[in-house]
Every structure is written in structure tokens, then in C-alpha cells.
Amino acid sequence: MSSIKVRGIQIENYRSFGEMKSITFPTQDYKKPIAIVGYNNAGKTNLLNAILYGIREKYVNINTFTRDDFHNRSFKNIPQILTGVTSSSEKRVDGKIVDLTGYHYLDINLDGEEIEDVKVNSYVDWERKVPNYRVFGASKYYKVFYINFHEIKKEISTKKTSWGNLTSFLAKHIQSLVETDQKMQRNKDNFKTEINEATKKILFGSQLNDFVEKIQLNYSKNLRDNNCNIEFGLPDYEDIFLEMMFKIGLNGDAGNLIPLEHFGDGYISMFVMAVIQAIAESNTEDECLFLFEEPESFLHENHQEYFYKTVLCGLAENNHQVIYTTHSDKMIDIFDTKSIVRLEFDEKKKQTEVKYNESTLEFSPAVKITEADNNEVIDKVEDYNNYIKIIEPNLNKIIFSRKVLLVEGPNDMMVYKEIIRRKVLERTNDHKYSDTYLNFKNIAIIPHHGKITALVLINLCKHLGLDYFVINDFDFDYDLVSKMNFASEEDYKNSDFYNIEIEEIKAYNVKGEELSLGTKKAMMTTNWRLINEAKLNQLHFNIPKLEKLINYEKGDKDSIGIWNAINRMDNFNEDLFPNELVEFLEIDEL
Template sequence: MSEIRINAISVENYRSFKDRQEFVFPEASYKKPVAIVGYNNCGKTNLLNAILYGLQVNFVSKDTFSQDDFHNRNMDNIPFIQLHATSTRERKFDGDKYACLTGYHRLSMFIDGEEIEGSKIESLNGLAQIQGWDGAPKDDINYEAFGATRYFNIFYINFHKIKEEINTNKTSWGNLRSFLAKHIKKIVDSDVPMNDKKAVFEEEVQASTDKVLEDSELNRFISLIKKNYSSNLRNDDCSVSFGLPNYHDIFLKMLFKVGLNGDVENQVPISHFGDGYISMFVMAVVQSISEFNDNDKCLFLFEEPESFLHENHQEYFYKTVLCGLAENDHQVIYTTHSDKMIDPFDTKGLIRLEINENNQTVKKYNSLDDFDVISEDEVTGEPINYSKYNEFIKTIEPNLNKILFSKKVILVEGPNDVLVYKYAIKQKVLEFIAIDDTIGNKERYADTFMNFENIAIVCHHGKATANYLIELCKHFQVDYFVINDWDFEADELSIDAISGFLTLDLLKEDAIYTESDKKAMITTNYNLIKNAGLDKIHFNIKKLESVIGYDSNDKSSLAIWELLNTNGFSFDENLFPKSLEIFLGLKDDTQEEVVVDNNDLPF
């Protein structure tokens, strides 16, 4: 039985990675897949490629890397990749040597000025200490790691290139690229009963070919080729034949055909189907690999498996294939943009990446610990659990994608708040860029500012669920800003009056609380302030409608929209505080306007 498992990886100076980022993966007892999430261009593929290099699934040589692989294309930023794995010790095909990937595998690169002189993966055994790498004795070098990858079941599938992944033909260099081709070749090469029949197979194939070609026009055409080729070679007595590839390559030239709805007479090559159907076929192949290697523990690496799949099939793929593989002791690591491809009730298998203000990939979430927060009434485990199922259905399920895949999240009470603040943000952005002549279409820039900056607006539908969403944002390290109704008139109760109390118990002893008939509302507002932080929260006093001057009790979105678009409508800090401008990046912490680099904008 062979087994391979990744325990950890560190990446530095590789493409979008600058400062060293260290990632740990759950132990084998955690039978769930591991998802790498984040918005576009945050480094998910770079992390997956670093794993492929560390294990030498992607072979590392002098020509592997170029200047593009150095962070900011600066040759002083020498890429660093270090992976720790655990594996069994497998006997190689020749029977005299062994393959073992247990230990540390580090990218070693040699630079001469602006030239890459060489690149290789150096391996130390599992007993070696990282601190002693540079001066490690020869006894610590893991010679059994060289060329070891092929002796373990490691499968990488890029679902963006799904048709290439079912193409079993060799490249022009004679290499196999697809996971399917590599697996078929491995089966053919190692199948003893099948290879014992090789000579008989070749004789029968040749006899059948000769019989079909006998007295045929094709055979006459081949004879003419032989005659002319011999003449071109100065009457060399060459032989020319036309037939099937050699024994081992025959099985790579074969192709899968499918007849839907029981049609066995008109089967169609699988490559002729749409990408969604091919993805589902690849699902079946992956499941079959797992069942075929039932005594082995494999490593599966997937690039966005939700590609080309309807969301219901995405969820099916996650629950049936990804979870199924993990439950059968295989390690599964994949990138995704879909909230249907993760389990929000279990976050140990989640790695969240982000690009920081310096345009570097940073690890925002990678925790193997249980979520542990003390709220007023309970100590919870995971941030999403069945005791909060009602809140989950109302606020998390429809917004999980926005929360996980956004750089920042604005939490507002309801739909009318979304309407008003989208309008207000657009107006603020227009005001901010008014004198910037580098932006051609200012209206479109303002309209898409939130999209471009990857800022989402999420309805929390109430103060209790607002606290819940704040906990979740903190857990996933997503930057947030909360907007709520204060529900008191300014002269009835001020924010400053309660925010200064160190604890809720001290507040409850004060006359502000004891003499009020709205104790529950005071408690809720206090908890929100303490949970969010004063710089992360804004209250509309008494409520949103009061601030924008909408006097009707009918919370009609149409009427509010018409109000916003009247010539006389304007808003001030009572609706749009300076702290929100800072959160949006329109001002810095000193409240100075930020200079925006518009070089990448299409406007």
C-alpha cells in the first residue's frame, strides 16, 4: 500500500508571494477536502503550483523558471518553496532501490546576475531539522526522494482545461500531460497478466491488419510510398508499413466513447461533448481511480473543479466526489470560487488568500483549531453551527460567497440600506474622482468601484444576526464595516453615553439602563459596539429613513429611490461617516484623500 500526504508548505518570493507565507494541512484523521479560496489573482493557482513543484509533479530543472516567477519580476527576489510530506517507502520497479517522499523538499535556485544558472528540489529526510538545512550532513539528504513522485498516486487535474485532461496522446516531445494518460500508462506498464499476452496480441493485430489490407487500394498506395521513398533515398531498400502504434502506445491512442440513454450503436467520443458533460465524465474517472487504488492513499489536486458545472452539480461534485475521496483516506486539495464547493459548518479545511495593499499574496485564514468565541450566552465551537441554523439560513447561506470571496464587507440592516448606500458610495466616489482627468468614464468608474475593489454589501437583517456576521468576518479575517439603525432619538440616548462603559454589567448598574423601558435595545446596541469596535460601526439616528429625510412609514424602495434622485437630495456625515470613507479606501487614517492608481482600470 502506498501513501502520500502533504503536511505543510512555505512560499516566499514566488510570483504573487513576497513575504514568507506558511500553510498547514489537517492530519489524516480529518476526513474532509481542503479548499483554497480567494478572489481572482489572489494567488490560489500559485500556491497549487508551489505544491506541484515541491513534490516534483511539475519537474524542476534549469529551464523551469523565468523572470516572471520572481516576485515583481525582480531577480533579487529568489523564489523559496519548502514542502513537508509524509509517505510510505516504496520499492522501485528495478527492485533494488526505494522511493520515499517523507521529509522536507526545498527549491534551490542558483542565480548569476540576471541569469538562472540552475534550479532543483533538494530533499532532507524526516529526521532533519529545518534550522540546520544549509549545513545538513549527507546522512540527512533523502536520496530516495529523487524520482520518487512516479511511485505514488498523485493526480493533478486542471478543470479549466478539461478537454486536455481527457486527451491521452503524447505531446510532440513524447511526454504525457493529462492525469488520465499517466494513469492508463501506469496500469498498462504494471499489469503483469496483460504484458504476458503482449507477443500474442502483437501477432494477432499484425495478422488482422495484413488481412484487411490484402488486395486493397490502401495497400497499393502504401507500396507506391515505399517505392518513391526508396528512390529518394538513392535506392535504399527501406521498409514502410502502415499500422497501429507500438504495444504500450496503443492504449494511449484509444479513446472513450459514450452512448447516452442506452444507445450502444451510435457512441460518440467523449471529447465531442460539452465541457459540462466532460467534467462529469472526469468525476467518474476520479471516482474510479479511488476505487481502483483501494489499498492506496492518493493525493488529488484540483484546479477549480466547479468550472462548467451548474451550481447543483457543483454541490453534488463536492459532496459525492471531493468528500467521498477524503472519507476514503485520500488527501484532496483544490482551488475554488464557489460556496457550493465548501462546507461552511467546518472551516478546518479552508485556506483563504488575499492580495494586500502591497500587491502581495497573504494568508488570511488557515486554522486547524476550533473556532472559540465567548458571547453573552454561550461558548461556541465553529462559527456556523446548528444552534445558529436560523441565522445561517437568513444571513449566511445567501451571502457566504460574498463574505468568503470579498476583500471587505459592508454589513447593513436591510434592502433599503443596500439601495441607499450603493447610491451614496457612488456619489462619494464621483466626488472623489471629480478632478482626476486620468479617468475617462467617471460614471462607470464610480458604478463599478465596489466590484473593482472587491467590496461586498451584505444584509444582516437585524442586530442579533449582525453580531453573528461580525463573528464570522473576524473568524475568516475579512475586513468589515457595520451599519445599523440606533433606534433611539439623539436626545433620548447617545452613542457616547453607553460606549464608554467597560462592561455590560457596569452599564446595567447605571441609571441609563435601570430607568429605561428599552433595556433589551440598549443591551443589543452595546454588544454591537463592543463586538464591532467604534471605528467599524456606524449608527443611523434614529433610523435610516430619519437620516435621509424620508417621512413616510411606508418603507417603499421605489419611493426612497425617487427621493435619492431628486435634485434637492444630499447627505452628510450623519449618513456617511469619515470612518466609512476610510474603510472604502477613499481616505487614509489621517483622513487625507488617497491617490488612486488607475493604470489598470479600463475606463
């Protein structure tokens, strides 16, 4: 059984990577696919290429790199890549042992502005004291599959290049099967004999056979009567399977097969998905490494989620390491934070920054909930992970965003999107820009569907290092925020505010019934936890609630009524749209 895992990588001065950046991957027992995410030109492809060089999957020589691979195209910035790998020890055909475990250094030597030497040097230790001589010829003994879904038609090509090399993952896998399958090797001689006999039988007495014989005669004369022999036949046994092609019969029509390459990229992507699954199913003992470049490229949104859950997660659950780049919020799980590597291009430094990589730290979405039970205040801890994912399908967009605006519900999102549009329009007089302002600034606006789930998402944003702003209804008629400045929950619950003043507050439910003391304390405690978690410069309360501030007096949450109410308004004061929010959204910079 072969096994290979990438433990981590350091990159310096390679393309968009300037200063040295370190990225670690979860331990071998982590059974989730690892997503490399980031905005356009963040450096995702550069990271994947660096991994391929580091694990010796991509061969390097003096022609591999050009000035374009040096950071900022300066020969002073010599690319350096260090990759940590763990692998099994495998026996070569000649009996020698190969092993990729250790550290692999990309070393580039220059003579002025000329690349003089390029090598990947491997060592057992980090300090480069003990060379690893077992790496030579090791790559072919491990199952590494790299698929670039941007060039999906190339990935199903099984043809050799003019240099006799195979480039696609499918061709390499077919060749590996032919070379290692003992039954196919035993059938080799029989195959050759039967094919030669069948070919001679078909060509005997034919015009094509006469044509080949004339070529032989003329060729020999041209070579000064050299007694050469020309054979017109099938490729060698090892190559014939690479010359075959996959054909598809639509709707079960086996009599009318169409070559796979004639289909569109989306259809081919689905075929590649099936190939990946078949490889995994036939490698039950090997622990493979799968590297995918944006697998969502030609997949419909629904199939993206299917591909993630069925293929990517399925591979990882079977002990294969899966590392992939993606732009799709359908192909990650926002709460599996150990599996996320988030890159961002710093426009000031002009280099890729690793904004998030915590391969050993798992995010816990558990929060303390305060409820009233028979007028008694009860605290309990709940995990809202799956609940939030079900009620808010766009949640994963958080990780792809530069900033996140969390609002209470769909109506709040509608109102604030419209206010933002109108405020941007006031400053720019550009309708298209104002319509797409949040997209252009890469700011996500996400409903959190309640204060409890808001607490979870605040913690998630903090865990991921994302800039956020939260908007909530206060649910009390009076502005009591200034009275809730307590350093700890213990101080809060020991205060006169909690023990005396809350009882004096009048508050009613939607039926007009006065709230019990326990309910008021539970609601106010949740407000305090929001203040404590988010801090006031990242939190705004609509007092008492959004509908009141936009003069919508009905309590029915009717979206059309709320839309009409917001469109009757000419100005939006700070009670609804505070200056802190203006600054957060960068509208003040327009």
C-alpha cells in the same frame, strides 16, 4: 496502499512571492478540501506551481526557470521553495523502497545571470543534515492528479508529446491502469496475436496492402537495398489505449457517437468531474493528492456548488487531500476556516501576502443570546452557522473581498448601495464608475439579518483578518450609546444604567404595546454586545431605525416604498451616513 499529503510550504522570491511566506495545511485527519482564494494576480497559480515543484511532480532542470520566475525579474532574487510532505513507504519493482516523507528544497545556482544548476534536494530533517535517498523514482508510486481547468481540452488528451511524454492527468491514469492491471498484462500476448491476425485478414489482397508493399520496396532501394521490414499496424499494446478516444452519444443514442473533444468546455468539465469521481471510487485504498486550478472555470453557478459539495468534499471525506484555487463563492464554506488560504497582492510591497492561513484554529460561530422569558432575562449560547448560510446565500463573498460592509437586511442594503452610488457620483460625475464603485474597490455589502447574526459575522471578519463596518438599528428612540461604555458584561450588568435607567426608557413594539422590562434589557444587552465586539469606530446605529431616518413612516418594510423614500432625499446627514463610513468606503479619497 499509497498515501501522500502536503504538510506545508515556504516560498521566497518566486514570481509574485518576495519575502519568505509560510503556508501550512491541516493535519491528515482533516476531511475538507483546501481552498486557495484571492483576487486576480494574488499569486494563487504561483502557489500551486510551487507545490508541484516541491512534491517533485514537476521535473526541474536548468531550462525550467527563466528571469520571469525570479521575483521582480531580478537575478538577485533567487527562488527558494521548501515543501514538507508526509507519505507512505512503497516498494519499487526492483524491491527498493521509496518514500517522499521529509523536506524538499528547490536549489537554484547561478553563474552571474546564467542559471547553472537547478535541483530539488530532499532531506529527512528540516536542518538538511540527513539526505533522503528514497525519493529517487518515487513520484510514479503515488497518486497525484493535477488538473488545470483553464485548459480543460488538454486535460482529456491522451496523446503523447513528440518527446514521448504524457501531459494530461487522464493519460497518466490510463497508462498507470494498463501497467499495473495484472489481468491486462496477462492478456497482452493474446491481444497481439489476435490483432496481427485480424489486421492481416483485413488487409489481404487489398489496395492498401499493395500500397504498403510498394513503400517497402522503394524504401529498401533508397537505403541501398537494405533489407528493412515495414509494418503498417496498430500501436504497441501499452500505447493503443492512449490512442483510443471517448465518444458521447447524446440522449442515449449509442449509434451516433460524437468525440468528446468536439463538445464545449463546460460539457467537457462535467466529463472531467465524472473522471475524478471514478478515480476516487476506484482508489478506495490509496490516499491521493488532487490539485485543481480553478475548477469552476466553465461551470454554471449551480454546478459550481454541486462540484464543491459532491466532488471536492466527497474526495476529502474519503481521505484524499484536495488543494484547489478558486474565484467562486459557491465553492467554499466560509465557516470551515481551517480549509482557507487567502492571498492578497500588496501594491506597495509589490509581492504576495498571506492574509489568512490558520490550519490549526477552527472558527466557532457560537454566540451568547439574551432573551426575555416571563420578564426574566435569560442567557443561552447558540450556533448560527447553518442558519446564516441558509438565509444569506452570498455570505461566502466575504472571503474574496478587501472590505466588508454588514447591514441589517435587504432594504438596508438597497438604501446604502444607493447612497454610496450618489455620493460617489457627486464627487466624480461618472455614472459608470459610481454604479460599480463597490465592485471596483472590492468591497462586499452583505445583509446580516439581525443583531445576533451580526455578532457571528463580526467575529468571523475578525477571525479572517478582514476590515469591516457594521450598521444596525438601535431600536430605541434615544441615543444611549454614550451611556454604554463598559469594559465587561459584568460591569454593564452591575451598572445603574442596566438596573435603573433601562426601566425608565419607554419603548413599544410594532403593535404599539409597551415592551416589558425583560425585553428592553435583552434588546439593550444585544446592543452593548455589538458595541463591545465591533467598537464604535466600526459600528453605526440608526436611531431608532433606518425607516425613521429616511422619513418612511409605515411599519410594513415595503421595499418599493423605502426606495421611493430614499429617492425623495437630497442630502444624507451623519445620523444615516456617518463620516466613519465615508472613510471606511474611501469615498473621502475621491
